[in-house]
Amino acid sequence: MSNYILSAQEGAVLKLTLNRPDKYNSFVREMALSLQAELNRAQSDASIRAVLLTGTGKAFCAGQDLAEATDPNGPELSKIVREHYNPIIEALRNLDKPVVAAVNGVAAGAGANIALACDVVFAAEGASFIQAFSKIGLIPDSGGTYTLPRLIGLQKASALMMLGDKVSAQEAETMGMIYKWAPEDEYMVLAEKTALKLSQMPTLALARTKALLNASYQNDLKGQLELEDKYQTECGHSEDYREGTAAFLEKRKPTFKGK
Numbered sequence: 001m002s003n004y005i006l007s008a009q010e011g012a013v014l015k016l017t018l019n020r021p022d023k024y025n026s027f028v029r030e031m032a033l034s035l036q037a038e039l040n041r042a043q044s045d046a047s048i049r050a051v052l053l054t055g056t057g058k059a060f061c062a063g064q065d066l067a068e069a070t071d072p073n074g075p076e077l078s079k080i081v082r083e084h085y086n087p088i089i090e091a092l093r094n095l096d097k098p099v100v101a102a103v104n105g106v107a108a109g110a111g112a113n114i115a116l117a118c119d120v121v122f123a124a125e126g127a128s129f130i131q132a133f134s135k136i137g138l139i140p141d142s143g144g145t146y147t148l149p150r151l152i153g154l155q156k157a158s159a160l161m162m163l164g165d166k167v168s169a170q171e172a173e174t175m176g177m178i179y180k181w182a183p184e185d186e187y188m189v190l191a192e193k194t195a196l197k198l199s200q201m202p203t204l205a206l207a208r209t210k211a212l213l214n215a216s217y218q219n220d221l222k223g224q225l226e227l228e229d230k231y232q233t234e235c236g237h238s239e240d241y242r243e244g245t246a247a248f249l250e251k252r253k254p255t256f257k258g259k
Helices: 029-044 077-094 110-116 132-136 144-152 154-163 169-174 187-199 203-215 221-236 239-250
Strands: 005-010 013-018 050-055 059-061 099-103 106-108 120-124 128-130 166-168 180-182
Touching: 005 029, 013 029, 013 187, 029 077, 050 059, 050 187, 059 110, 077 110, 077 203, 099 187, 106 110, 110 128, 110 144, 120 169, 120 187, 128 169, 132 154, 144 154, 166 169, 169 180, 180 187, 187 203, 203 221, 203 239, 221 239
Parallel strands: 013 050, 050 099, 059 106, 099 120, 106 128, 120 180
Antiparallel strands: 005 013, 128 166
C-alpha cells in the first residue's frame, strides 16, 4: 500500500490517515487508489466494524493536487473525477460500517466533500471547509452538489459553492454541515471514542440505517416505509436483536457482534 494512506487497526476500528502533509494531503492518483483499496478492504474484512478517517499535518485534505491535474502527461479531469473521487464517495456511502471523520485542518474542494460524505464528522477548532472549485473555474465534484444541499439547504449550499467562502468549524456545526467541533486537544479523542463506540454497537442495524438514509434521497414515503419494513424484519432476525433484547430484560450491558 502507498505511504500516502496510513492504515492502522485497533480493535474493530480501522484508522485511515491521509498522508501527504507537505502538499496539504492533496490527492494524486496513487493516493486516491490506495484510499479506495483500504475502504474496499474495510468492507470485506469482518474484523473491521468502524472506520476513522483523518489527515496528517496542518490540513485534512486540500482536494486535488493541481500539479497532477495540469500535467500534460497526467490524467485528464474526467479521468480524475470518474476513477479517483467518484469511487471514494461511493465506497464511503455504501460501506456497511460507520465512517467517522476527524477533520484536523482545512478541508477544501474534494477534500471537503469527502469529509462530508462520512457518517459522523468531528472538526478541530481551527479546521475549516471550503468549496474551492469556483476559484479555479470548476464545478463542485465528489458528490458535493448532492450532499451539501441536503445537509444545509439549497440557499446556503449554492452561496458557498459559488462564492467559495471559508466556513469555520464552529459555523459548520451551527449550520448542520458537521456533527461537532471541539478544541484542538479534544476533537481526536472524541472522534476515536465515537468510532470505538460505533464499532461495539449492532453494526448490522447501523449499516441498514445508513442504507435507508441513502435511499431516502430517491424514495417517496411509500417506498421508504416498505424499505424500513424489509430492513426491520432482517434486523429482527439478527443475533444482535436477540442479544439486545435479552440484555435489556436481564438489565445488563449487551455484547453485539454485528450479526
